[in-house]
Amino acid sequence: MKRADSIAGLIGLALSIFVIYSISNFPENQMTQVGPAFFPKFLAFGLGFFSLLLLITAFTQKKTMKAAHLNLKDPGLQRAGLSLSATILYCFVLDFFGFIASSVIFLLFLMFLLRERRYLQMITIACVTTGSVFLVFKIFLNITLPMGRLYGL
Amino acid sequence: MDFELFAAGFLSILQWKPLLMIFLGVTGGILVGSLPGLTATMGVALLVPFTFGLPIAEAMGMLLGIFSGAIYGGSISAILIGTPGTPAAAATLMDGYPLAQRGEAGRALSVSVVSSFVGGFTGALIMTFLSPQISKVALQFSAAEYFALATFGLSIIISVSGNSILKGIIAGLLGLLISTIGMDPISGYPRFTYGSIDLMEGPAFIPILIGLFAFAEVLKGVEELATREQIVSKISSVFPSMADIRRTWKDFSKSAILGTFIGSIPGAGSDIAAFVGYSEAKRRSKHPEKFGNGAIEGVAAAESANNACTGGAMIPMLSLGVPGDAVTAILLGAFVIQGLRPGPLLYRDHMDVVYSVFAAMMIANVAMLIVGLIGIRFFAKVITVRKGILLPIIFVLSIVGSYSMRNSLFDVWLALCFGVIGFFLQRYRFPVSPILLALILGPMAEANLRRALIISDGSMSAVLCRPITATFLALGVFFLITSIIRQSRLNKKTPLR
Secondary structure (H helix, E strand, C coil): HHHHHHHHHHHHHHHHHHHHHHHCCCCCCCCCCCCCCCHHHHHHHHHHHHHHHHHHHHHHHCCCCCCCCHHHHHCHHHHHHHHHHHHHHHHHHHHHHHHHHHHHHHHHHHHHHHCCCCHHHHHHHHHHHHHHHHHHHCCCCCCCCCCCCCCCC | CCCCHHEEEEEEEEHHHHHHHHHHHHHHHHCCCCCCCCCCCHHHHHHHHHHCCCCHHHHHHHHCCCCHHHHHHHHHHHHHHCCCCCCHHHHHHHHHHHHHHHCCCHHHHHHHHHHHHHHHHHHHHHHHHHHHHHHHHCCCCHHHHHHHHHHHHHHCCCCCCCCCCHHHHHHHHHHHHHHHCEEECCCCEEEEEHHHCHHHHCHHHHHHHHHHHHHHHHHHHCCCCCCCCCCCCCCCCEEECHHHHHHHHCCCHHHHHHHHHHHHHCCCCCCHHHHHHHHHHHHHCCCCCHHCCCCCCHHHHHHHHHHHHHHHHHHHHHCCCCCCHHHHHHHHHHHHCCCCCCCCHHHHCCHHHHHHHHHHHHHHHHHHHHHHHHHHHHHHHHHHCCCHHHHHHHHHHHHHHHHHHCCHHHHHHHHHHHHHHHHHHHHHCCCCCCHHHHHHHHHHHHHHHHHHHHHHHCCHHHHCCCCHEEEHHHHHHHHHHHHHHHHHHHHHCCCCC
8 A cells, every 4th residue: 555655645745736837827815815826825724734644654654554456457447447447438418419329338348347148138237228218307407318319300 | 284284195105106115125126136236326317317307295105215225225235145235234244145155145034124114113203303493403503504504414425425535525625616616605606607508507417327337336346247147036925924033123123223323313314224234233132143144134124224214314405405415415305306495494484395204204114014025036037137138228218218208309418418427437446425525515515605705794703603604614524624534533444456
């Protein structure tokens, strides 16, 4: 965990420096000294202080908690990465292909990725889930999910 | 207490639509709670987007139904497969699972649902009578007091931080910084928006919530895809026997009051309440040696206490606008989405809504008893649903939930971003609840502190030396120090994993 904590400490420090730099351009309230920069400045200094403390603790502490090692060859992590990539792709195509078509394909892909192999059951679940979500949003909430650019052609 | 309004509140809930929503919420909550890995927080977070278009009575009925149902639901998997569905059910496991192994799963489940009902209903009753009194005091508050109240609420960050206090503080500060994105509440100056119109109002709460609690969890679930666990227990009876009721009534009654009290303390969640209730039952018992080996009193005490906590946690949320735990923080967000701000002004301006919430909470507990008893056999089957089916469905619900609030794909990207952040934060043992708490209380703390400073011509001492402000700040410091001491002791006792 030492390495992870050190990286987290460094990210926290970098973020606090970035915030302090960004707020240097904020206008100041001349009367009360409590302009838009007041609260973020206080928080950025706090974040910087505690991140530094985490960094020091990571270097000085002998015993730390074990954390899962970030091994890109780990099948579980690869599966999570693939699911995330599929979700990103799904979000990209959602507007073009519409909610119904994209969701059915997305669900089928994820189920396959998660080792499901009962194809008839998979197709039924994908269609029923997509249809139910679409109808609940359309009928009960009056929210139409993206229909896609191919709709109505 | 205005009994006319109270009756009107009940009548508004006793219509077919709110009742349907409560029953749907309870059923969904029990299902979510019974599935290990899916918490009450996640269930409520996922369902909030479904309540946008609903009237307040129906929306609150559904969400409170999920809240009550999920806390009870956690006991189902704790009893049947020895894995608590929610952290609150960890104490139930100690005696529930041994009972199931002895072939008495039905007995354990039925006592669990009845005790949960007694606890939940008592909590709701105490909430109904106590929170209006607290809100009357809160009506005297000005900006300085509100700032102190928000700071007091933020002091529970340590309690929800788990093993690492330092990481909890960092997560809280990160959440507070995120809450400053958007237009400055006093001057209107755009902060950290970098020209993005989508960020002008600040990052939307629901997508962040879904990202941190649902996306991150499903990514973790995908990574740790395990084999299906088989249930061996048989369910013979769904109703508790009179002998069991006689044996446990003292324990679940005492736990109900204890649980409500613990729930009303910000930061002390239902898991703590369950363990306190359990310990008290064990301490009182003539046969403490039976606890841990299948004592039905242990199941009753733990379940009553953790469900009583739901009503207790609603007390500070409704009367002061300070959430008692992560679920009530989301419920607070759901109120805001409905155009209402919990706190003393809610009691002054929307008393009808407040009484509807009280009624919804009580009826949700009755619904939980009915659904729980009828559904014991069915829920026992549902917990065997394969992750390969369940996780993809949660993926889609999370995306749709993030999109639906503003019909915006930007919010979906936001949820995805926070999902990835949440995944890594959890992986490296950074608690995510402090971020949520900070997002809720950050704007309240900042806006009121600055308002108070402007009123007092920039004098900090004039703000801090007001009696109520000083009391809240002192209480906040007290909570902070006791939480740090408690956590440090716990860390010493628990070996590093």
